[in-house]
Amino acid sequence: MNTRISHITYYIDLHSAYVQFLGCNFNCPWCIRKLTPWDHHLGNDELVRLRFQGGLLGINEFLEIIDNAINQYGMEEAVLGGEEPTIDPAYL
Numbered sequence: 822m823n824t825r826i827s828h829i830t831y832y833i834d835l836h837s838a839y840v841q842f843l844g845c846n847f848n849c850p851w852c853i854r855k856l857t858p859w860d861h862h863l864g865n866d867e868l869v870r871l872r873f874q875g876g877l878l879g880i881n882e883f884l885e886i887i888d889n890a891i892n893q894y895g896m897e898e899a900v901l902g903g904e905e906p907t908i909d910p911a912y913l
Protein backbone atom coordinates (compact mmCIF):
# COMPACT_ATOMS: atom_id res chain seq x y z
CA MET A 822 0.00 0.00 0.00
CA ASN A 823 1.26 3.47 -0.85
CA THR A 824 1.48 6.20 1.73
CA ARG A 825 1.21 9.95 1.06
CA ILE A 826 4.86 10.41 2.08
CA SER A 827 6.73 12.45 -0.51
CA HIS A 828 10.12 12.75 1.20
CA ILE A 829 11.94 12.37 4.49
CA THR A 830 14.65 14.64 5.82
CA TYR A 831 17.02 13.61 8.58
CA TYR A 832 18.61 15.94 11.14
CA ILE A 833 21.89 14.35 12.17
CA ASP A 834 22.48 16.51 15.25
CA LEU A 835 18.95 15.95 16.57
CA HIS A 836 18.75 12.25 15.61
CA SER A 837 15.36 13.16 14.23
CA ALA A 838 13.56 12.45 10.96
CA TYR A 839 10.95 14.77 9.48
CA VAL A 840 8.44 12.70 7.47
CA GLN A 841 6.79 14.87 4.83
CA PHE A 842 3.29 14.10 3.54
CA LEU A 843 1.39 15.40 0.53
CA GLY A 844 -2.20 16.49 0.86
CA CYS A 845 -4.04 18.61 3.38
CA ASN A 846 -7.70 19.19 4.22
CA PHE A 847 -7.07 22.74 5.47
CA ASN A 848 -6.36 25.90 3.52
CA CYS A 849 -4.39 28.11 5.90
CA PRO A 850 -3.46 31.46 4.30
CA TRP A 851 0.00 31.32 5.92
CA CYS A 852 0.77 27.83 4.60
CA ILE A 853 4.49 27.54 3.92
CA ARG A 854 3.82 24.60 1.60
CA LYS A 855 2.50 27.05 -0.97
CA LEU A 856 6.10 28.25 -1.31
CA THR A 857 7.75 24.87 -1.75
CA PRO A 858 6.69 21.22 -1.63
CA TRP A 859 10.03 20.42 0.07
CA ASP A 860 11.06 20.57 3.71
CA HIS A 861 11.38 24.31 4.39
CA HIS A 862 14.47 23.74 6.54
CA LEU A 863 16.52 22.86 3.46
CA GLY A 864 18.90 25.46 2.07
CA ASN A 865 18.68 26.92 -1.45
CA ASP A 866 21.73 24.92 -2.57
CA GLU A 867 19.93 21.69 -1.62
CA LEU A 868 16.57 22.77 -3.03
CA VAL A 869 17.94 23.39 -6.53
CA ARG A 870 19.27 19.82 -6.67
CA LEU A 871 15.98 18.15 -5.72
CA ARG A 872 13.66 16.55 -8.25
CA PHE A 873 10.41 14.78 -7.44
CA GLN A 874 10.77 11.38 -9.04
CA GLY A 875 7.08 10.69 -9.31
CA GLY A 876 6.47 8.20 -6.55
CA LEU A 877 5.09 8.16 -3.07
CA LEU A 878 6.54 5.70 -0.59
CA GLY A 879 4.99 2.31 -0.05
CA ILE A 880 4.46 1.42 3.60
CA ASN A 881 7.16 -1.28 3.45
CA GLU A 882 9.66 1.17 1.90
CA PHE A 883 8.85 3.63 4.67
CA LEU A 884 9.43 1.01 7.38
CA GLU A 885 12.71 -0.02 5.74
CA ILE A 886 13.95 3.59 5.67
CA ILE A 887 13.02 4.06 9.32
CA ASP A 888 14.76 0.82 10.32
CA ASN A 889 17.90 1.90 8.43
CA ALA A 890 17.83 5.35 10.04
CA ILE A 891 17.64 3.76 13.48
CA ASN A 892 20.39 1.23 12.79
CA GLN A 893 22.79 3.41 10.77
CA TYR A 894 22.25 6.89 12.19
CA GLY A 895 20.81 6.32 15.66
CA MET A 896 17.47 7.93 14.89
CA GLU A 897 15.55 8.57 18.10
CA GLU A 898 12.38 10.28 16.89
CA ALA A 899 10.29 11.01 13.81
CA VAL A 900 8.13 14.08 13.32
CA LEU A 901 5.12 13.67 11.00
CA GLY A 902 4.25 16.77 9.04
CA GLY A 903 4.79 18.62 5.82
CA GLU A 904 1.15 18.65 5.00
CA GLU A 905 -1.49 16.64 6.92
CA PRO A 906 -0.41 13.13 7.98
CA THR A 907 -3.76 12.13 9.50
CA ILE A 908 -5.51 11.98 6.11
CA ASP A 909 -3.05 9.42 4.75
CA PRO A 910 -5.15 6.27 4.12
CA ALA A 911 -2.11 4.10 4.92
CA TYR A 912 -2.47 5.10 8.57
CA LEU A 913 -6.22 4.53 8.95
Ligand code: SF4
Pocket residue numbers: 845846847848849851852853854903904905
Ligand atom coordinates in the same frame (compact mmCIF):
# COMPACT_ATOMS: atom_id res chain seq x y z
S1 SF4 B 1 -0.15 22.08 5.47
FE1 SF4 B 1 -0.41 22.97 7.51
S2 SF4 B 1 -0.31 25.19 7.21
FE2 SF4 B 1 -0.63 24.24 5.20
S3 SF4 B 1 -2.86 24.30 4.88
FE3 SF4 B 1 -2.35 22.31 5.82
S4 SF4 B 1 -2.56 22.62 8.03
FE4 SF4 B 1 -2.46 24.64 7.06
